[in-house]
Amino acid sequence: xxxxxxxxxxxxxxxxxxxxxxxxxxxxxxxxxxxxxxxxxxxxxxxxxxxxxxxxxxxxxxxxxxxxxxxxxxxxxxxxxxxxxxxxxxxxxxxxxxxxxxxxxxxxxxxxxxxxxxxxxxxxxxxxxxxxxxxxxxxxxxxxxxxxxxxxxxxxxxxxxxxxxxxxxxxxxxxxxxxxxxxxxxxxxxxxxxxxxxxxxxxxxxxxxxxxxxxxxxxxxxxxxxxxxxxxxxxxxxxx
Amino acid sequence: xxxxxxxxxxxxxxxxxxxxxxxxxxxxxxxxxxxxxxxxxxxxxxxxxxxxxxxxxxxxxxxxxxxxxxxxxxxxxxxxxxxxxxxxxxxxxxxxxxxxxxxxxxxxxxxxxxxxxxxxxxxxxxxxxxxxxxxxxxxxxxxxxxxxxxxxxxxxxxxxxxxxxxxxxxxxxxxxxxxxxxxxxxxxxxxxxxxxxxxxxxxxxxxxxxxxxxxxxxxxxxxxxxxxxxxxxxxxxxxxxxxxxxxxxxxxxxxxxxxxxxxxxxxxxxxxxxxxxxxxxxxxxxxxxxxxxxxxxxxxxxxxxxxxxxxxxxxx
Numbered sequence: 001x002x003x004x005x006x007x008x009x010x011x012x013x014x015x016x017x018x019x020x021x022x023x024x025x026x027x028x029x030x031x032x033x034x035x036x037x038x039x040x041x042x043x044x045x046x047x048x049x050x051x052x053x054x055x056x057x058x059x060x061x062x063x064x065x066x067x068x069x070x071x072x073x074x075x076x077x078x079x080x081x082x083x084x085x086x087x088x089x090x091x092x093x094x095x096x097x098x099x100x101x102x103x104x105x106x107x108x109x110x111x112x113x114x115x116x117x118x119x120x121x122x123x124x125x126x127x128x129x130x131x132x133x134x135x136x137x138x139x140x141x142x143x144x145x146x147x148x149x150x151x152x153x154x155x156x157x158x159x160x161x162x163x164x165x166x167x168x169x170x171x172x173x174x175x176x177x178x179x180x181x182x183x184x185x186x187x188x189x190x191x192x193x194x195x196x197x198x199x200x201x202x203x204x205x206x207x208x209x210x211x212x213x214x215x216x217x218x219x220x221x222x223x224x225x226x227x228x229x230x231x232x233x234x235x236x237x238x239x240x
Numbered sequence: 241x242x243x244x245x246x247x248x249x250x251x252x253x254x255x256x257x258x259x260x261x262x263x264x265x266x267x268x269x270x271x272x273x274x275x276x277x278x279x280x281x282x283x284x285x286x287x288x289x290x291x292x293x294x295x296x297x298x299x300x301x302x303x304x305x306x307x308x309x310x311x312x313x314x315x316x317x318x319x320x321x322x323x324x325x326x327x328x329x330x331x332x333x334x335x336x337x338x339x340x341x342x343x344x345x346x347x348x349x350x351x352x353x354x355x356x357x358x359x360x361x362x363x364x365x366x367x368x369x370x371x372x373x374x375x376x377x378x379x380x381x382x383x384x385x386x387x388x389x390x391x392x393x394x395x396x397x398x399x400x401x402x403x404x405x406x407x408x409x410x411x412x413x414x415x416x417x418x419x420x421x422x423x424x425x426x427x428x429x430x431x432x433x434x435x436x437x438x439x440x441x442x443x444x445x446x447x448x449x450x451x452x453x454x455x456x457x458x459x460x461x462x463x464x465x466x467x468x469x470x471x472x473x474x475x476x477x478x479x480x481x482x483x484x485x486x487x488x489x490x491x492x493x494x495x496x497x498x499x500x501x502x503x504x505x506x507x508x509x510x511x512x513x514x515x516x517x518x519x520x521x522x523x524x525x526x527x528x529x530x531x532x533x534x535x536x537x538x539x540x541x542x543x544x545x546x547x548x549x550x551x552x553x554x555x556x
Contacts (some may be wrong), residue, residue, distance in 0.1 A: 032533075067497075098444065101444065101448060101451070102447065102495060102496060102497065103492055103494065103495055103496075104451050104495065104496055106447075106451055
């Protein structure tokens with residue numbers, strides 16, 4: 001059986017999705033407050049930057065993968081009515097769907113695996129995934145699926161934790177590997193899930209590797225922006 | 241009449257016409273903000289706080305939702321805050337500014353293409369910003385978490401879909417009764433729901449119907465309206481659409497929350513009363529709070545029957 005990483009732990013590939021699912025089911029209720037707490041509110045700015053860069057026009061067809069509680073989908077739905085949100089985790093998707101509805105934007109919410117998208121080829125103008133790619137077992141498959149469902153001229157955006165600027169690494173490591181799990185225990189009653197978060201960030205490809213992965217599945221003009229000294233990187237690629 | 245007077249009259253006519261046209265095309269939510277179709281006595285509805293001893297003199301007979309008889313169950317009355325715009329977190333401004341600095345720093349000194357460097361100045365600035373950000377963010381967010389503890393407890397106790405009740409729609413039973421005495425928080429009597437009734441699912445569908453019917457009304461989509469309304473209610477709505485000339489309009493639903501007030505079965509039909517607390521914007525104007533009850537009915541002797549809107553009732 002092929003092994004893959006689940007944080008710093010090696011697990012069978014078939015196990016990873018279930019384990020990641022358990023993490024998100026566990027943290028779904030406190031997901032938003034923990035996001036604010038962990039990132040000191042910065043995740044809102046990272047997402048706003050993503051929305052600004054996406055340049056969505058009215059009528060654009062937008063697919064948001066691993067939508068979670070729907071922050072990006074919410075922002076896109078203010079710009080175009082054709083937004084679809086997806087997540088593999090039912091608890092997170094239900095939370096996102098209800099948030100959208102409570103704000104008067106009921107949009108299709110599809111529970112599906114981002115590595116096997118149930119959408120036709122070339123059916124979207126923009127595909128986004130924010131803080132979701134690192135949880136996927138076969139990232140290259142997910143990127144290939146993003147490429148497949150994009151219409152020519154469309155663009156894909158990947159917002160994900162990345163490799164921080166080297167001089168800040170000791171502080172960041174201390175924070176994420178020691179403070180974060182305690183914070184998770186205190187607020188969400190779940191240290192393990194947040195330990196996984198910190199470890200999965202370390203195991204995620206760095207900026208250049210992810211850029212190459214996107215190019216390998218067919219994306220053109222791939223570039224990336226480091227946000228907050230590389231805590232997060234935004235990768236963008238086009239299909240022509 | 242000299243030419244100046246004629247010109248003045250012409251201007252007056254044009255102005256009055258433009259005002260009347262503007263009035264005629266003023267976007268209105270479904271029901272036009274009034275009570276239409278089937279109406280019910282909200283005082284007899286099941287969903288009510290446990291009766292509390294209320295001095296007869298303290299009751300306001302004309303106030304909706306306040307029973308004249310202290311022994312009778314009283315319906316829950318929401319407290320609607322006067323401010324029409326949902327509260328914003330006051331800490332977000334400074335925090336966003338601080339974070340924005342860090343972001344700018346990240347962008348300036350990080351730059352496109354991956355270089356984080358920028359020399360010692362960039363690194364030093366980033367370190368200071370980063371550490372300051374963490375400390376400030378942590379303090380503000382801990383405060384936010386602690387102060388929002390009470391509503392979160394309420395949210396946890398509520399069914400799915402009610403998790404994010406806007407602050408202005410939180411119940412305040414004491415204030416509703418106006419007795420002035422400190423009363424403990426009243427338990428709400430459970431609804432007498434049929435076994436297997438999916439309340440969270442019903443509430444979700446109710447919110448969906450609210451948004452969808454507003455959109456159908458905006459688009460003058462009579463086919464969609466017909467699908468979700470009783471014949472009587474459909475007649476009322478279609479007349480209103482005809483009166484505005486069938487033109488499209490825009491009523492934006494900014495937030496919507498719903499709760500099932502009452503469910504009764506009479507004469508082979510189930511009637512549910514759903515109270516909506518919504519924030520809407522008509523004609524790009526200022527956000528407006530809506531507090532209204534929609535009565536929906538379902539025929540029990542027809543297996544294909546679905547919930548249809550039978551009436552809209554404004555809550556004072």
